[in-house]
Amino acid sequence: MGLTEQAYALSESMLAEPLPRRWAHSLGVAKRAAGLRLIAGRDADVLEAAAVLHDVGYSPSIATTGFHPLDGAxxxxxxxxxxxxVVRLVAHHSCALLEAxxxxxxxxxxxxxxxxxxELVDALIYCDMTTTPDGGHTTPAERLDEIVSRYGPDTIVGRFIQRAAPEIHAAAGRVDERMATASTG
Structure with a gap:
C-alpha cells in the first residue's frame, strides 16, 4: 500500500465514524492538496497524505492533550x-506553533x-484554510471568520487563529502565486 492509500485508510478509521464532519473536512483538504500537484512535484504524495491526516489528533481514541496537532503527530x-x-506537517499544520x-x-x-x-507548510495551510468544515471550498478570510465564530474570539482557538491570520493570508498568497507561475510557465 502506498503512502497516500495508507494515509486515507488510517484517517478514515480514526475519524469517519466518531467524527464524520471532521472526516469530510479532511477529505476536502486532501482534495485541495491533490489539486496542488503541479507545484508540489515530488512531494505531492507527502502533502496529500498530511492533508488527509492533519486532523487525526481529534480522534477520541488518541486525543490526550486536547491539542490535536501534537496528539496526531x-x-x-x-x-x-x-x-x-508527514508527521512533521501534521504537527505544525496551520500555524500550530501559535496555538501551542x-x-x-x-x-x-x-x-x-x-x-x-x-513550501509544504504553506501548501498545507492553504489546503486547510480553503476548506470548510464540511469539505467544501472557501476563502481564507471566510474560513478564519468561521473558526472565530464557531469557537468564539476569546477562546484559545479564537485567540490563536486571530494571531495566525496574517501568516495564513500570506501563505495562501504564496501558494496562489506559485500556482499562477506554474500554470503559465
Missing part, C-alpha cells in the same frame, strides 16, 4: 511509524517535531 510517529515528513503557545505546549511541539520545508 505523536500517534502517527509512535503508534504508526508514519513517514517523518496559547496552550503552554510550545516547548513540546518544537522539541519533538522539526518544521518541514516552508
Amino acid at each position: 505523536r500517534f502517527l510517529r509512535d503508534q504508526e511509524a508514519f513517514d517523518d515528513r 503557545e496559547e496552550r503552554g505546549l510550545r516547548d513540546d511541539l518544537v522539541g519533538e517535531f522539526e518544521l518541514e520545508r516552508p
Whole structure:
C-alpha cells in the first residue's frame, strides 16, 4: 500500500465514524492538496497524505492533550511509524506553533517535531484554510471568520487563529502565486 492509500485508510478509521464532519473536512483538504500537484512535484504524495491526516489528533481514541496537532503527530510517529515528513506537517499544520503557545505546549511541539520545508507548510495551510468544515471550498478570510465564530474570539482557538491570520493570508498568497507561475510557465 502506498503512502497516500495508507494515509486515507488510517484517517478514515480514526475519524469517519466518531467524527464524520471532521472526516469530510479532511477529505476536502486532501482534495485541495491533490489539486496542488503541479507545484508540489515530488512531494505531492507527502502533502496529500498530511492533508488527509492533519486532523487525526481529534480522534477520541488518541486525543490526550486536547491539542490535536501534537496528539496526531505523536500517534502517527509512535503508534504508526508514519513517514517523518508527514508527521512533521501534521504537527505544525496551520500555524500550530501559535496555538501551542496559547496552550503552554510550545516547548513540546518544537522539541519533538522539526518544521518541514516552508513550501509544504504553506501548501498545507492553504489546503486547510480553503476548506470548510464540511469539505467544501472557501476563502481564507471566510474560513478564519468561521473558526472565530464557531469557537468564539476569546477562546484559545479564537485567540490563536486571530494571531495566525496574517501568516495564513500570506501563505495562501504564496501558494496562489506559485500556482499562477506554474500554470503559465
